[in-house]
Structure formats: structure tokens, C-alpha cells
Amino acid sequence: MIKAIVPLKLTLFGEHAVVYGRPAIAFTISEHLAVTVKDSDEFLIKSDELPIKGVKVNLRDFKIENERIKGLLAYVIEAIKYFGEEKKAEISIESSVEPSVGLGTSAAVTVGTVAAYSAFLGKKLSKEEIAKISHEVELRVQGIASKMDTHTEALGGFVYFDERGGLQQLGRVNISFSAGYFRRFMTTAEMLKRVRKLKEKYSKLFDNLLDEIAEITKMGKEALIRSDEDEVGYLMYLNHGLLFSLGVTAPVLDNFVSTAKLMGIKGCKMSGGGAGGAVVCTRDDRVNVLMDVMGARRINAEPTFTGVQIFSED
């Protein structure tokens, strides 16, 4: 029995801008997702926490009841196909956090399946190889996909994605964060469409906004390397305002971030696709109170640095 533990992630700078070739920074947190692979006579996929809750799916003749379930399973299935479906297995997914809140759950399902199933087949893949294959799997499922989630979760820590498709791990960053998430009222796909509309209609304004986010992200990278919490925090607020201008925030996010600012929290911003979803702030107990007041679900946002981990159990 092979178990892969995949850390979930938060985007610290550059979400949405990264879709248009700008840099971004993400980091892995304590919250994680586990994918377990064990011998079976049939291909079976199950999960008690994710939306495929309690359902066992037979890969040979499964019928999918709704699009959302299909969405999550697709990554598992495509990852297994990538390895030629060599050996039948039962695959279980456990997650402490709901999917689609901006924490990279679907990438984690992919990374976890690639890591655990490849180990199950006796292959010894490096984290870089797991990241690459996972991205390839995401591409097959989604058509287009950013490297950010799969690579951050496979490698772990703070990862800077540059404009040319390269990445840089920023090493040990001594800044702590608080985070949580709100219910989303639009999907990332819908938000991406909305942003694209802005680009089409006001291309110059759009490019300027994205260039400013890129500048903030680059300064954020240097500030993270220096573990300069004040500057990282300040840049988070700046980034949030630009996300407001891009049209991807939401009243509850704007109210939250703006209140955190007024309270003197060093930094705070929405994180991920927007329209609800995650907020991330520099570590502060008052952020937890604010999350309770405003109805966010708290998560454990302590940065982690291990990336995906594979365990074999008997």
C-alpha cells in the first residue's frame, strides 16, 4: 500500500496575471491531501471527503452522475492512463479541505495520484519528474493549465514562477501566515472569462495592471528571500487592490482585506481564482477572529517545505 501526502497551496502574488505570462509566487501549507493506492482486482476510486463522497467508481464501466464529480475523477483517471493502467488498484483520496476554494486541490489529486501510483508500479520518480508528469496530466484534462499548482505542491516551499516558464524555489522563508476561505459564487473558469473580457476591451489598461502585478511579484520575491514581513505584507495589499481592478474580488474578500488593513495587520489579500475562495494574511491572531466574525473557514496556513511525500505501508 502506497500513500502520497501532498501539501495544499496558497498563491501569494500574481494569480490571474500568471495566466498572461506574468510571474507568480505560491507556497505550500500544512493542509494536505492524501492519495492511497493499494492492490485490487478492479480499478476503484473512492473518497470520503471530496465530492465523490462515499462513491466507489469502477473505471471499466463507470457512469458519472454530474459534471463536478467528473471534474475531480478526471485527474485520477488521466494520471493512471499516463502510466498505461499497468496494474489494477484501489485509489482513495482523503482531504481535510473542500475542493475549489483556491488551495490547489485538483492539482493535489493529480500530484498525489502520480506520486502514489508511480511508486505502486515500482518507479522511483524525483519530485521534479512528479511535477512535470502532473502538469502533463492537468494539460490533458484541462486543455490549458498553469504549472503553478502542480509544481508548487510537488516541490514544496515558496516557488517563484518567472515569465519564461522557469521556476525558482525561494528556500527557507521565515514568515508565518494566517488563512481561510469563503464560499465561492463563481468558478475559476468563469473568473478567467471575466478577466479575458477586460483584456479584450481595455487592452492597454489591462496590460498596465498586469505589469504592476508583475512588478509587485518580483519585489515580493526579493522580500520573501529576505524574510521581510513588512514589505511582503505591504505588497499583498497592493496586489489585492489590483485584483479588485481586474474584477476578480468579492464584497466579502474586499471587506475582509480592507478591515485587516485598518486593524493594522501587516498584509492580507485574496488568494487564487477569486469570487470568494481563499484569503491569506501575515500571521496574526486577530486574523482568526476576523475570519470567525466574517464567516470564513480557517485553515492551517503554516508554510511547509517538503513537497509531496511518499510512504509505503504494509
Next chain:
Amino acid sequence: MIKAIVPLKLTLFGEHAVVYGRPAIAFTISEHLAVTVKDSDEFLIKSDELPIKGVKVNLRDFKIENERIKGLLAYVIEAIKYFGEEKKAEISIESSVEPSVGLGTSAAVTVGTVAAYSAFLGKKLSKEEIAKISHEVELRVQGIASKMDTHTEALGGFVYFDERGGLQQLGRVNISFSAGYFRRFMTTAEMLKRVRKLKEKYSKLFDNLLDEIAEITKMGKEALIRSDEDEVGYLMYLNHGLLFSLGVTAPVLDNFVSTAKLMGIKGCKMSGGGAGGAVVCTRDDRVNVLMDVMGARRINAEPTFTGVQIFSED
């Protein structure tokens, strides 16, 4: 007896950026302030609505009780001094709106006093001359002062202030607006200081933000000339996000504007110095409901085009 009626104003684009040589657009609204000048044996200033509420001030030997009162009176006194205090008068000020909420009340006191007192002295000044003298008076009181409030209120309508100190009246704009204001928790002076800090610390990011606001303001000018409500509205949201990044918004403003956006109101933004104060949206009945829900005081934001008006009564 001479009465000057001065329209108050809202800033539609470019507040704060205008302090650093970027363009801005303001427009006059139905809310107004009246300055009445009549014969008297002594110089007297009184107001029932403004913070000098119920107090009669003898200009020869008056003592000012607090700085706030001093602030408002200073404009009246300086305006009278400008004309050499030629003729003793009682000056009354009536206003339907509180001062310091971002509607240009202090400029209106200045414009109204200049207009009414000059007419009282038998001088026939053009609106341009009244604007110029009022700006001069504001400069004497404040040390530095933007032309925006005095010139907009003296001339009326939608006024574009360019980067080189020039201005352009945009003529008839067929777009209606809804507006209101929240309590402010910081003064404009404090907000200006906060913005300056950002400039000093992150000059490149700062310049980019201001250039983007300038771009929005220029596009806003063209959209206003075309009476293109959709585009004006869209640009208002964009401008608000950049004001968030500049650090001059407030939770209640961000929540308001963001909620308006989610509700499908065409455009909405904070207006003026920030930290509370005015919000302005494209005309929509739901904005009034939202203001009631969130605790804003509604104002009549219907655009007006007359500028300062002088009446002589017997």
C-alpha cells in the same frame, strides 16, 4: 443683500493622483452651499449648519475655540481680506451637507464668499475670475491647494483637469449618478501623508499606479463626452481598485463598491480623500437601498451645469 449659491462637487476620476500632476475629473451636483452677504456695522460670520453652528464671530476681536472652527472660518476671512475688507458685512453660510466628507465644502465656502462679497462690493467678476481668486484664497489658507474644487464649483458641470494645470469643461453629459457618504475616520491631510509615504518607499510601483489612474481618467473623459455610461461605470470600478492599492479606501467603502459591482450596478467608486467619505455610482435605485443598508447618508448627486450663481435680494 447678496446671495451666492455654490454647487458642491464629487470627484469622478483621479483623486489623490491629481496631487502628483495627474489629470482628474470632477462634477457639480444638486447639493449646494449658500453664502449671503449683507450690510452690517461689524464684520460678522455665522452659520446654522456648518461647525461654526450658531456662533457669531466678530472679525475684529474674535477668539476661536477650536481648530476645526478655525479651519472653516479661515476661508471666509481670507476671502474678505483678498478684497481689502472694503466694506463691513454680515456673512451667513448655509449648507445642506456636513463639511469634510469629500464634497468640496471648504472650496464652496471660499467660492461663495468670493462671489457674494465681490458682488456686494459692486464688482462684476466672471466665473473664471471667481475661480481664480478662490484658488488664490485657498492657497493662502492651505499653503498648497489643487485647483480642482474651486474651479469645478465656480464653473459647474464636468471639468477635466489636465497634467499641465489647464482645464476643460466637458459640456452636457447625459449620465446620472447616485451618491452618499460615510463617516470619515481620518482627515484628507492624514490620507495625503499616507499616500506620500507610499511614494517615498515604492516610487516605481507608485508611479505606475498613478499612471494607470491617469490613463483611466483620460479614457473617462472621452467616455463622458460620449455619455457612454457603461464605459464610465467600468472605469469607476477600475479606479476604485487602484485607490485601494494606494491605501486610501476603507472597509465600508470597499464593501459598498464591491457589493454594488456584484449587484450589477454599472459603476461605483469612492470619491475624494478617502478613509470613509463619499461614494459615487452610476444612477440606480438599488444604490439608495445599499446606502441605507450600509449606513451611508444619501445625497442628491444629479449633475448640475450652472456653476456658482449670484442673486441680489432686497
